[in-house]
Each structure stands twice: as structure tokens, then as C-alpha cells.
Amino acid sequence: MNLTLALLLHQTACGAIAAAGFGVLFNIGFRSLPWCAVSGALALAVRTCCLDGLGWNLEAASFAAALTVGAAVQALRARADISQNALDVVGCIPMVPGSFAAKAILAMFALTSTTTADAAETLIPAVQFALRVTFTIGAIGTGLAIPTLLLRVRVSR
Amino acid sequence: MDMIDSLSPDDSGSAPALEPMAMVALDAGRMLMEAGASANSIDGIVAKFARGLGADRVDLRIGYASMAITIGIGANGITRMREVGHLGVNQRLDQELWHLAARVSRGELTTEQTRAELTRLATKTPRHSAWVMAVAVGLACAAFGRLLKVDWLGTGPVFIAACLGQLLRRELLTRHVNVFICAAVVSFLSSLLGSGKIDMAMIAAILLLVPGVPSVNALNDILEGHPTLGSARAVTVAVILIFAAAGLWFGKVLLSHWGIET
Numbered sequence: 566m567n568l569t570l571a572l573l574l575h576q577t578a579c580g581a582i583a584a585a586g587f588g589v590l591f592n593i594g595f596r597s598l599p600w601c602a603v604s605g606a607l608a609l610a611v612r613t614c615c616l617d618g619l620g621w622n623l624e625a626a627s628f629a630a631a632l633t634v635g636a637a638v639q640a641l642r643a644r645a646d647i648s649q650n651a652l653d654v655v656g657c658i659p660m661v662p663g664s665f666a667a668k669a670i671l672a673m674f675a676l677t678s679t680t681t682a683d684a685a686e687t688l689i690p691a692v693q694f695a696l697r698v699t700f701t702i703g704a705i706g707t708g709l710a711i712p713t714l715l716l717r718v719r720v721s722r
Numbered sequence: 723m724d725m726i727d728s729l730s731p732d733d734s735g736s737a738p739a740l741e742p743m744a745m746v747a748l749d750a751g752r753m754l755m756e757a758g759a760s761a762n763s764i765d766g767i768v769a770k771f772a773r774g775l776g777a778d779r780v781d782l783r784i785g786y787a788s789m790a791i792t793i794g795i796g797a798n799g800i801t802r803m804r805e806v807g808h809l810g811v812n813q814r815l816d817q818e819l820w821h822l823a824a825r826v827s828r829g830e831l832t833t834e835q836t837r838a839e840l841t842r843l844a845t846k847t848p849r850h851s852a853w854v855m856a857v858a859v860g861l862a863c864a865a866f867g868r869l870l871k872v873d874w875l876g877t878g879p880v881f882i883a884a885c886l887g888q889l890l891r892r893e894l895l896t897r898h899v900n901v902f903i904c905a906a907v908v909s910f911l912s913s914l915l916g917s918g919k920i921d922m923a924m925i926a927a928i929l930l931l932v933p934g935v936p937s938v939n940a941l942n943d944i945l946e947g948h949p950t951l952g953s954a955r956a957v958t959v960a961v962i963l964i965f966a967a968a969g970l971w972f973g974k975v976l977l978s979h980w981g982i983e984t
Binding site (some may be wrong): 574575576578579582583584585586587588589590591593594608609629651654657658659661663666667670671682702703705706709710714715 | 758811812813814815816817844849850854855858859860861862863864865866867869870882888929931933934937938939940941942945946963964966967968970971
């Protein structure tokens with residue numbers, strides 16, 4: 566277990582800043598930005614606990630974090646006066662694995678210029694990064710969708 | 723009567739309000755889609771507008787570049803289609819549209835008043851200034867950098883590169899430059915400015931450009947029964963990432979040419 570309070574606070578603060586920053590980019594009003602920061606902080610706190618405290622992999626930790634954010638947003642959206650779509654997606658933006666996506670595509674570019682001998686060394690990381698991006702985005706999207714889908718079933722009954 | 727008129731349904735008699743009603747509901751859906759909403763939200767808001775204005779039946783088809791609606795009152799019905807523009811993210815407009823939908827569904831507004839309100843929202847909804855956005859994106863990317871274990875000194879170049887990248891992106895989009903070309907150009911600039919180390923350059927360039935909302939919307943749409951739209955969004959996300967990575971790759975090649983090890 567590598568989880569320390571300092572690491573948890575650091576990751577939570579960075580998640581809050583990243584979510585609030587992207588909240589501005591998405592034209593969320595200044596009054597609602599603290600809710601975006603809370604959403605991002607919650608996502609990163611849960612993901613860090615799962616990654617470094619419980620030893621889960623990135624995909625599972627991202628799923629748990631997105632599920633938590635989705636459920637919390639369902640509970641709090643009336644108070645925040647902001648669309649649910651904005652709040653939960655902005656909170657999960659810091660977990661979107663952009664650097665993995667870039668590494669995967671760059672590794673695929675590199676494949677075109679490698680010799681037969683080192684092609685396997687380039688291909689394996691490219692495929693691994695691409696799969697991690699796919700599974701992590703899938704985990705985030707599914708985690709966010711589940712609370713909404715469950716609530717809709719309950720309401721429709 | 724020309725050919726088009728002869729093909730139009732006879733909706734000018736008992737239900738003269740169908741045409742403006744359909745176009746107002748369709749425009750509300752289009753605006754919401756261009757503001758970054760998922761298919762289910764668009765479905766919901768169009769139904770609220772159309773039923774609030776008096777329609778009995780509402781059917782909506784949502785495509786990536788166009789939307790079509792069929793509305794009916796009694797025995798009368800019409801189908802209309804509308805082109806959808808560039809898909810961005812504008813949550814204040816999204817929120818205002820939902821507030822307006824609530825008023826329309828309570829029967830507080832006529833079709834003409836709703837049209838006027840939509841026009842007002844399209845032109846008057848405030849946006850953050852370019853500089854505020856640039857600083858916010860810079861801070862966000864610097865925080866991303868820390869999450870990816872960039873050292874504290876490395877966050878400075880990431881912040882500056884992301885700020886300038888955001889300013890350039892806004893300028894290019896204002897000039898209607900293709901979004902994919904825009905991603906490659908911004909990525910190239912940010913990778914040059916971000917840092918001599920490729921990992922840091924990646925953070926500066928790519929995390930600014932990663933289409934997070936469309937990628938989450940893509941999966942949501944597929945999960946919620948709109949696989950065609952979801953797939954179109956996913957393909958767009960993939961192509962944006964490829965162009966962004968191409969820009970980064972050009973930056974890397976140029977830095978290597980100048981003898982800077984990446």
C-alpha cells in the first residue's frame with residue numbers, strides 16, 4: 566500500500582484544479598465552478614484510494630471513481646443548479662487518459678519506421694496503451710451512466 | 723405550385739402552428755447538441771419544447787450532422803430536418819435551454835415568444851473571455867502534469883504552452899479552420915513550447931486537446947440506445963487524437979532536427 570495523506574491531498578487538489586479549469590473551458594459560470602472542483606476532487610480522491618490504497622488497476626479505479634461521482638451528482642444536482650451532464654463529466658475529465666492515447670498513436674507512427682527485429686518491441690506497448698485508453702474511457706463512461714440509468718428505471722416505475 | 727410545395731403535407735388548414743412549432747423544437751435540440759449534450763438530453767428537451775407548444779406526438783432522429791423531427795396534432799403531422807453545426811461544449815447555454823424548456827412545458831410561452839427567447843440565448847449567453855479561458859486551461863494542464871508526475875519546475879512550461887495553445891485554438895476556430903487541422907497545429911505549437919522532454923510536451927499538447935466530453939458522450943449514447951450517433955462521435959474523437967498526435971510528432975521531429983533530445 567503506497568497511499569499517504571500527502572499523496573491523497575496532492576491528487577485531490579490537482580483533480581479539483583483540473584476540473585475547475587476545464588469547467589471554465591466548457592463555459593460553466595463562476596458561481597458553479599466550486600461544484601466542478603468538488604466533483605474533480607472526489608473523482609481523484611476515490612481513484613487514488615483504489616489505485617494506491619487497494620492496489621486496483623487504473624481501469625477498475627477509474628470505474629469506481631466515475632460511479633461515485635455519478636451517484637454523488639445525482640444526489641446533489643438540485644442544489645448545484647447546474648446540468649448533471651456538466652458536473653459529472655467535468656469531474657471525470659482529469660481521469661481521461663490523454664497521455665496514454667498520445668503514446669499509443671506515437672508508437673503506431675513509430676511502427677512504420679521500425680525494422681522487423683524491433684517491431685514487436687514497438688507494437689506491444691502501442692497495443693497496450695491503446696487498450697488501456699479504450700478500457701479506461703469505457704470504465705469512466707459506464708461508471709457515469711449507471712447511476713443515471715438506475716434512477717431512470719426507478720422513476721419510470 | 724412548384725414541385726416542393728406539391729410534396730408538402732397539407733398542414734395549413736386545421737393545424738397552422740405545426741411548422742413553426744417543429745422548427746422551434748428542432749432549433750432547441752440543435753442548440754443543445756452544439757452545446758455538448760448527449761442524445762438522451764436532446765431527446766428530452768425537444769419533447770419538452772414540442773409538447774409544451776401543443777404537439778401530441780413527437781418523434782426525433784438525431785444524427786451527427788443533422789436532426790429530423792416529426793410532430794403531430796390530431797390527424798395532422800409534419801416532418802422537418804435541420805443541419806447541426808460544429809459540436810462544442812457550452813454548459814451555460816445548456817443550462818439556459820433547460821430553464822427555458824421548463825417554462826415552455828408549463829405553457830408560459832407561445833411559439834413566437836419561444837423563438838425570440840432562443841434567438842436571445844444564441845446571441846446573448848455570456849462566454850468567458852479568451853484570456854480567462856487560456857489561464858484556466860493552463861492551470862488545468864499544469865495540474866494534469868502533476869497528476870502525471872511532472873516535477874514542479876516542469877509545470878511552468880506546461881502552463882505557458884497550454885495557455886498559448888488555447889489562445890491559438892480559439893483564434894483558429896474563430897476563423898473556421900477545420901477542427902482536425904486545428905488540433906494538429908495547436909499540438910505542434912504546444913509540443914515545441916512545452917518542454918524539451920517528450921513526456922512533458924505530450925502533457926502540454928495532448929491534454930489540452932483531448933475531447934473528454936465527446937468521448938464520454940459517445941459511450942453514453944451507445945449505452946442509451948443511440949449507437950449510430952455514439953459511433954460517429956467515437957470516430958471523431960479518434961481522428962482528433964490522431965491529428966493531435968501527428969502535430970506532436972512533427973514537433974518531436976523538429977526538436978530532434980535542432981539537436982534537442984526528446
